[in-house]
Amino acid sequence: MTELTVNVAQQWLDGFAAAIAEHKDYLSELDTPIGDGDHGSNMARGLAAVQEAVDGKEFANLKDLFKSVAMALISKVGGASGPLYGTAFLEMAKLGDTDSDLGDLLAAALAGIEKRGGATPGDKTMVDVWTPVVQAVQAGGLKQSDVDAAVNSTEAMVARKGRASYLGERSVGHLDPGSMSSGYLFTALINTGVFA
Amino acid sequence: MSYGIVVASHVEDIARGVANLAQQAAKDVPITFAGGTDDGGIGSSMTKISAAIDANGADELLAFYDLGSAKMNLDMAVELADKPVHVYDVALVEGAYSAATLAGAGLDLAGIEAQLAPLKIK
Numbered sequence: 290m291t292e293l294t295v296n297v298a299q300q301w302l303d304g305f306a307a308a309i310a311e312h313k314d315y316l317s318e319l320d321t322p323i324g325d326g327d328h329g330s331n332m333a334r335g336l337a338a339v340q341e342a343v344d345g346k347e348f349a350n351l352k353d354l355f356k357s358v359a360m361a362l363i364s365k366v367g368g369a370s371g372p373l374y375g376t377a378f379l380e381m382a383k384l385g386d387t388d389s390d391l392g393d394l395l396a397a398a399l400a401g402i403e404k405r406g407g408a409t410p411g412d413k414t415m416v417d418v419w420t421p422v423v424q425a426v427q428a429g430g431l432k433q434s435d436v437d438a439a440v441n442s443t444e445a446m447v448a449r450k451g452r453a454s455y456l457g458e459r460s461v462g463h464l465d466p467g468s469m470s471s472g473y474l475f476t477a478l479i480n481t482g483v484f485a
Numbered sequence: 486m487s488y489g490i491v492v493a494s495h496v497e498d499i500a501r502g503v504a505n506l507a508q509q510a511a512k513d514v515p516i517t518f519a520g521g522t523d524d525g526g527i528g529s530s531m532t533k534i535s536a537a538i539d540a541n542g543a544d545e546l547l548a549f550y551d552l553g554s555a556k557m558n559l560d561m562a563v564e565l566a567d568k569p570v571h572v573y574d575v576a577l578v579e580g581a582y583s584a585a586t587l588a589g590a591g592l593d594l595a596g597i598e599a600q601l602a603p604l605k606i607k
């Protein structure tokens with residue numbers, strides 16, 4: 290098991306916010322041919338709200354921390370990503386006062402994302418990143434190569450959910466933006482050293 | 486038991502337009518709507534949808550939406566709502582209009598849902 294402490298979780302969120310701010314234009318660029326071109330700006334606005342909600346504050350447990358994160362994302366991100374990332378953190382919050390095992394937390398988050406969006410693996414969505422990541426974490430560790438492979442796997446897929454699904458076959462050859470931002474989330478998690 | 490209608494769209498004008506159309510067919514049915522993001526852009530907002538649910542005076546609500554993320558925000562708002570709200574994956578205009586008309590005519594939920602079933606497109 291890999292334990293997630295409040296301190297590491299806060300580092301994780303800081304790293305995620307920094308990565309989103311850095312790659313904001315790239316995320317919107319990915320979203321332009323197969324979406325509405327606003328994934329980067331939406332996520333950047335949401336993560337700025339997350340930082341405002343959690344930076345410099347003390348949280349007694351993961352539940353309180355993740356609940357604040359979820360509410361900031363739900364109210365500020367917009368698009369489909371707000372409810373999806375918001376649900377992920379809300380599901381982790383539900384476990385967060387009794388369970389600090391990262392595998393359990395991320396599995397609960399993934400189940401919430403699947404329920405909220407109705408996507409399954411292969412639909413060219415963030416689920417295609419979260420599914421192998423959860424498996425790797427539950428198996429004892431997550432490597433950057435796992436994350437990269439998962440993100441890149443979406444390029445060849447035909448979108449079956451979200452706005453990209455209206456493009457059908459024309460969505461092939463493009464990375465899914467939500468998978469890329471999920472990739473940044475998990476790279477930030479690895480960078481905390483929690484698996485080291 | 487009174488039924489009300491909630492319309493959620495990515496665009497405020499669409500939400501208002503569908504609500505106006507349905508209201509014209511059912512003058513006494515409470516109809517509220519939410520459209521666009523909090524800053525008036527195109528998108529959907531859980532906060533706005535929650536406000537439309539709260540503002541609707543009926544005991545039980547039937548909710549209609551346009552595209553995917555409006556459904557997700559609607560589903561979240563429904564989970565937080567303090568009254569029963571049913572979400573239908575049907576054509577927005579036809580669904581909201583039919584439900585309002587039938588609710589106005591005094592049908593019960595099962596009767597309304599039977600007529601909504603063939604309008605399912607999502």
